Amino acid sequence: MSRPKARPVKRIAFAVAGAGAIAACVSMVLATSATAATTLGASAAEKGRYFGAAVAANKLSDTAYTTILNREFNSVTPENEMKIDATEPNQNQFNYTNADRIVSHARSRGMQVRGHTLAWHSQQPGWMQNMSGSALRSAMLNHVTQVTTHFRGQVVAWDVVNEAFADGSSGARRDSNLQRTGNDWIEAAFRAARAADPNAKLCYNDYNTDDWTHAKTQAVYNMVRDFKSRGVPIDCVGLQSHFNSGSPYPSNYRTTLSNFAALGVDVQITELDIEGSGTTQANTYRNVVNDCLAVARCNGITVWGIRDTDSWRASGTPLLFDGSGNKKPAYEAVLSALNTGNPTTPPPTTPGNTTPPPTTPPPTTPPPGGAGCSATVSVNQWTGGFVATVRVTAGSSTLTGWTVSLTLPGGATITNAWNANRSGNSGAVSFTNVSYNGSVAAGQSTEFGFQANGTGSGLTPTCTAR
Numbered sequence: 514m515s516r517p518k519a520r521p522v523k524r525i526a527f528a529v530a531g532a533g534a535i536a537a538c539v540s541m542v543l544a545t546s547a548t549a550a551t552t553l554g555a556s557a558a559e560k561g562r563y564f565g566a567a568v569a570a571n572k573l574s575d576t577a578y579t580t581i582l583n584r585e586f587n588s589v590t591p592e593n594e595m596k597i598d599a600t601e602p603n604q605n606q607f608n609y610t611n612a613d614r615i616v617s618h619a620r621s622r623g624m625q626v627r628g629h630t631l632a633w634h635s636q637q638p639g640w641m642q643n644m645s646g647s648a649l650r651s652a653m654l655n656h657v658t659q660v661t662t663h664f665r666g667q668v669v670a671w672d673v674v675n676e677a678f679a680d681g682s683s684g685a686r687r688d689s690n691l692q693r694t695g696n697d698w699i700e701a702a703f704r705a706a707r708a709a710d711p712n713a714k715l716c717y718n719d720y721n722t723d724d725w726t727h728a729k730t731q732a733v734y735n736m737v738r739d740f741k742s743r744g745v746p747i748d749c750v751g752l753q754s755h756f757n758s759g760s761p762y763p764s765n766y767r768t769t770l771s772n773f774a775a776l777g778v779d780v781q782i783t784e785l786d787i788e789g790s791g792t793t794q795a796n797t798y799r800n801v802v803n804d805c806l807a808v809a810r811c812n813g814i815t816v817w818g819i820r821d822t823d824s825w826r827a828s829g830t831p832l833l834f835d836g837s838g839n840k841k842p843a844y845e846a847v848l849s850a851l852n853t854g855n856p857t858t859p860p861p862t863t864p865g866n867t868t869p870p871p872t873t874p875p876p877t878t879p880p881p882g883g884a885g886c887s888a889t890v891s892v893n894q895w896t897g898g899f900v901a902t903v904r905v906t907a908g909s910s911t912l913t914g915w916t917v918s919l920t921l922p923g924g925a926t927i928t929n930a931w932n933a934n935r936s937g938n939s940g941a942v943s944f945t946n947v948s949y950n951g952s953v954a955a956g957q958s959t960e961f962g963f964q965a966n967g968t969g970s971g972l973t974p975t976c977t978a979r
């Protein structure tokens with residue numbers, strides 16, 4: 514988006530000024546225009562970021578709506594039109610009519626497009642809801658391939674997988690028909706997307722992943738770290754950031770952004786809305802913008818709708834414009850934060866600054882016992898068997914050898930193992946390092962795995978240093 518021209522009043526002042534005053538006036542005008550973009554998109558662009566909105570195709574004929582959209586935003590996310598039920602209503606029959614309308618509207622005005630979303634447990638068409646196993650896995654991958662191919666070159670970033678983790682304290686994957694095709698469904702989706710559109714950024718997107726201390730945040734962090742360590746193609750993490758009294762903006766939000774970014778991915782605030790009104794709401798919006806500006810790889814913010822009345826939570830008045838399209842205090846706070854913010858610069862650490870500075874990412878598989886080691890397991894289950902992948906993480910000292918013990922459920926029998934020596938094949942079993950993975954630096958990890966018949970539920974590995 515281009516910068517708006519200087520206001521007429523300044524040009525009049527310029528015309529009547531004497532020669533000596535002209536230079537001062539010019540520098541004043543330049544200084545003013547250099548620091549005060551007047552729209553969200555233009556201001557974000559000056560900070561190397563985008564500012565976007567979720568857009569509904571059926572509102573593109575509402576001129577009050579499009580006037581704000583076209584003026585303020587330089588990124589668009591289709592609110593529902595790229596979801597699975599919209600783009601593949603019948604298996605292998607693709608419908609891009611409404612998504613294409615939004616893409617065309619956006620791109621013809623120089624706005625970028627975020628794609629939302631390719632693989633999700635929700636808003637599946639009926640045919641997909643009724644599928645399972647390898648047929649569903651193939652259908653999901655075909656969907657990812659077809660849709661990313663259709664939009665290749667038009668969508669800059671995709672929410673490849675949406676909301677795949679459970680709420681609460683488990684840190685587990687959400688149960689769904691997709692999850693039941695095997696734990697590797699997420700990475701399979703990312704690989705398919707990369708193959709079909711190598712130039713789009715590929716994001717994992719979720720909600721309630723804003724508070725650094727929450728189990729769900731940690732679980733997503735661990736998945737992204739694992740993907741990066743194994744070369745699974747992931748470029749970004751989307752934090753939806755739907756805030757209200759039940760799910761408030763957390764004071765450690767900047768820490769969360771910063772820690773994800775430190776994994777080597779972009780961080781995008783993908784569905785921002787903040788229920789409330791007036792100064793309180795405005796202040797929270799300001800905090801979110803300042804947090805994003807403080808993290809170099811937080812490269813954009815999308816609000817989930819334009820006017821309050823467009824919101825999925827309209828009664829909470831969570832957006833930047835009221836139902837009549839007027840700018841709210843929250844709008845002014847966002848624009849002001851964008852204009853005055855100091856991007857990527859860590860916050861001052863003077864006394865009285867209560868915003869915690871970005872931290873380097875702490876190990877998120879906590880090394881209990883300090884110098885020992887810890888182990889976590891992920892299980893890819895199918896009918897009659899499973900593969901378990903065990904991650905061993907060193908504590909605060911370098912490991913020179915490790916033993917992992919766990920108890921298999923009744924009926925489960927190990928058929929083979931890799932990257933570890935195994936003792937036992939049912940009941941209580943243990944694994945020790947092999948020659949090449951016994952040495953693990955403090956805080957670092959190594960992995961081994963095994964395949965078994967039966968069911969791999971409830972595995973609880975314990976690790977001891979040797």
Ligand code: G3I
Binds near residue numbers: 720784
């Ligand atoms: O278009 C039909 C309309 O014809 C029908 O009369 C009406 C009756 O219910 O439904 C309309 O469709 C609704 C659609 O929004 C468009 O308004 C659907 O029922 C409704 O389920 C759908 O809700 C969307 C929701 O995702 C579905 O999960 C919201 O608009 C959309 O904002 C919301 O977005 C999600 C993100 O994708 C993921 N993160 C959470 C976010 C908020 O829930």
